[in-house]
Amino acid sequence: MRADSWAFQSDNNASRAMERTRGRLACSTVGLWLGLLLLCSWGFPGSAEPRAPPENIAIIGAGIGGTSAAYYLRQKFGNDVKIDVFEKGEVGGRLATVTMQGQEYESGGSVIHPLNLHMKRFVKDLGLSAVQSPSGLVGVYNGETLVYEESSWFIINMIKLIWHYGFQSLRMHMWVEDILDKFMRIYRYQSHDYAFSSVEKLLHSLGGDDYLGLFNRSLLETLQKAGFSEKFLDEIITPVMRVNYGQTMNINGFVGAVSMSCTDPGLWAVKGGNKLVCSRLLQASKSNLISGSVMSIEEKTRTKQTGNPTKVYEAVYQTGSETHSAFYDIVLVATPLNRKMSNITFLNFDPPIEEFHQYYEPLVTTLIKGQLNSTVFTSRALDEFDLGTVLTTDNPDLFINSIGFVSSVEESNNPQPKADRSHVWKIFSAGPLTKEQILKLFVSYDYAVKRSWLAYPHYTPPEKCPSIILHDRLYYLNGMEVAASAMEVSAVAGYNAALLAYHRWNGHTHMIDQEDLYEKLKTEL
Numbered sequence: 361m362r363a364d365s366w367a368f369q370s371d372n373n374a375s376r377a378m379e380r381t382r383g384r385l386a387c388s389t390v391g392l393w394l395g396l397l398l399l400c401s402w403g404f405p406g407s408a409e410p411r412a413p414p415e416n417i418a419i420i421g422a423g424i425g426g427t428s429a430a431y432y433l434r435q436k437f438g439n440d441v442k443i444d445v446f447e448k449g450e451v452g453g454r455l456a457t458v459t460m461q462g463q464e465y466e467s468g469g470s471v472i473h474p475l476n477l478h479m480k481r482f483v484k485d486l487g488l489s490a491v492q493s494p495s496g497l498v499g500v501y502n503g504e505t506l507v508y509e510e511s512s513w514f515i516i517n518m519i520k521l522i523w524h525y526g527f528q529s530l531r532m533h534m535w536v537e538d539i540l541d542k543f544m545r546i547y548r549y550q551s552h553d554y555a556f557s558s559v560e561k562l563l564h565s566l567g568g569d570d571y572l573g574l575f576n577r578s579l580l581e582t583l584q585k586a587g588f589s590e591k592f593l594d595e596i597i598t599p600v601m602r603v604n605y606g607q608t609m610n611i612n613g614f615v616g617a618v619s620m621s622c623t624d625p626g627l628w629a630v631k632g633g634n635k636l637v638c639s640r641l642l643q644a645s646k647s648n649l650i651s652g653s654v655m656s657i658e659e660k661t662r663t664k665q666t667g668n669p670t671k672v673y674e675a676v677y678q679t680g681s682e683t684h685s686a687f688y689d690i691v692l693v694a695t696p697l698n699r700k701m702s703n704i705t706f707l708n709f710d711p712p713i714e715e716f717h718q719y720y721e722p723l724v725t726t727l728i729k730g731q732l733n734s735t736v737f738t739s740r741a742l743d744e745f746d747l748g749t750v751l752t753t754d755n756p757d758l759f760i761n762s763i764g765f766v767s768s769v770e771e772s773n774n775p776q777p778k779a780d781r782s783h784v785w786k787i788f789s790a791g792p793l794t795k796e797q798i799l800k801l802f803v804s805y806d807y808a809v810k811r812s813w814l815a816y817p818h819y820t821p822p823e824k825c826p827s828i829i830l831h832d833r834l835y836y837l838n839g840m841e842v843a844a845s846a847m848e849v850s851a852v853a854g855y856n857a858a859l860l861a862y863h864r865w866n867g868h869t870h871m872i873d874q875e876d877l878y879e880k881l882k883t884e885l
């Protein structure tokens with residue numbers, strides 16, 4: 361009510377009324393100030409003045425997941441927080457190279473999709489450059505013969521594909537494109553700072569129940585229901601799953617689509633090696649790299665300089681033969697949690713943090729410089745053999761998943777064979793190759809280098825992804841690999857965990873697990 365409306369009343373009434381008004385105004389002014397004070401200390405919804413940042417954050421693992429999380433945590437929390445990144449092996453993790461005759465070759469994560477926007481952005485912002493991945497002709501071998509061979513003539517290829525499989529190849533392409541389009545919604549959500557507390561909620565936000573359904577059903581079931589023929593699935597889809605994930609069509613439909621997207625043109629890699637992205641992210645985030653293995657995490661109460669008792673996490677870690685410990689306000693676990701890969705114990709949590717038993721598929725990468733014995737695959741002589749990659753069908757007699765020629769991390773074009781027609785070839789197999797097996801594949805060879813991996817989750821849908829929030833301020837990134845394992849997915853997981861940690865620290869609940877984000881953000885520029 362406005363005070364001037366009382367001016368027409370009698371003096372007494374007016375003065376009493378004025379007093380009442382002043383009283384009310386005083387009350388409401390006090391109320392207003394109190395309200396303002398409270399809002400300042402709690403934060404305005406939406407435009408929050410963040411609470412003081414955490415003092416110390418730990419990230420366990422310096423692969424692409426951990427280093428991208430460090431980068432985004434720095435952006436969100438600013439320069440006052442100390443970020444320690446623990447790494448028990450090499451920075452890069454599953455992004456790694458092997459050296460042959462002074463040249464480096466990718467032995468882990470190799471190819472990046474042209475629409476992997478986080479990786480693209482990293483390369484641009486961190487002063488790196490991209491090289492095109494080799495795109496030789498592809499053939500499919502079933503143990504007896506090449507059941508499919510690509511031609512260098514686009515039109516002949518189309519005719520061959522339609523002749524063998526009708527329009528299934530085109531339909532497959534459209535199916536993958538739709539899934540990729542929806543995946544790309546995550547970039548919009550993340551650029552608006554939205555975070556998700558579970559992988560299921562993230563997938564659901566991308567495309568609703570159908571999208572989540574992809575993750576819960578096998579690729580085989582999904583594609584059979586969609587009417588793809590057994591011949592097409594055996595001769596085209598299975599070989600692609602074998603080269604990319606070393607598994608069959610029993611993997612989930614989402615990772616199946618991610619794998620199929622590797623048949624798109626324009627795949628690329630980072631000049632000098634993909635692992636450079638990780639070391640540059642560490643530098644750019646001004647993190648402190650600790651070369652050590654984290655053994656346990658336990659919640660403790662500590663009295664900080666302010667005198668207030670505060671809950672923190674104690675990380676016990678080993679560097680060489682020495683054991684140390686340090687305290688953190690927030691911890692991000694950026695490595696698969698299983699005994700063989702990270703062996704981290706969560707001590708005295710109530711309720712206990714569950715043990716994860718995700719089985720990771722053993723896979724061996726062998727790089728060989730030599731002259732291929734093309735007669736293994738075809739009766740044609742080597743000088744008529746023009747395939748750059750041979751994929752294989754699901755035949756138990758075959759001892760390789762694939763073989764393909766590769767270029768070094770410095771080469772920017774398709775590798776040229778040497779005068780003796782020798783190339784560097786990369787072979788994926790479930791186990792290490794014996795000398796006899798190598799001699800079967802090569803007429804002669806100069807060098808062979810192998811690297812064994814626990815490469816990807818063994819996919820067995822329907823699956824439940826581990827929670828991203830393991831405890832109050834303790835986060836887990838690699839549950840996302842249960843949906844699909846790829847560099848870009850780890851970068852998405854790293855960004856999501858950084859946003860989640862930031863919003864939960866500041867109480868921004870409205871930025872977490874928003875429903876219908878796609879619709880809500882449609883009108884935003």
Ligand SMILES: Cc1cc2nc3c(=O)[nH]c(=O)nc-3n(C[C@H](O)[C@H](O)[C@H](O)COP(=O)(O)OP(=O)(O)OC[C@H]3O[C@@H](n4cnc5c(N)ncnc54)[C@H](O)[C@@H]3O)c2cc1C
Nearest residue numbers: 421423424425448453454468469470471654695702846847
């Ligand atoms: C052979 C192979 C080929 C691949 N090809 C591709 C590809 O072409 N394209 C693609 O996109 N993806 C590919 N991938 C998948 C991709 O490499 C991974 O999805 C991605 O690199 C995983 O990154 P990450 O940071 O989540 O995990 P990791 O890279 O595994 O990082 C985890 C890190 O944590 C460290 N660590 C573990 N425990 C501890 C501990 N207790 N204390 C301290 N440190 C610890 C590890 O040493 C490791 O460095 C491939 C993977 C393999 C193995």
Ligand SMILES: CC(C)=CCC/C(C)=C/CC/C(C)=C/CSC[C@H](N)C(=O)O
Nearest residue numbers: 470471472473603604618621846848849
């Ligand atoms: C996340 C999205 C939408 C796309 C990523 C596509 C991609 C690059 C997936 C990687 C799949 C993978 C694990 C490939 C391993 S083998 C790669 C290559 N054939 C090689 O020879 O090294």
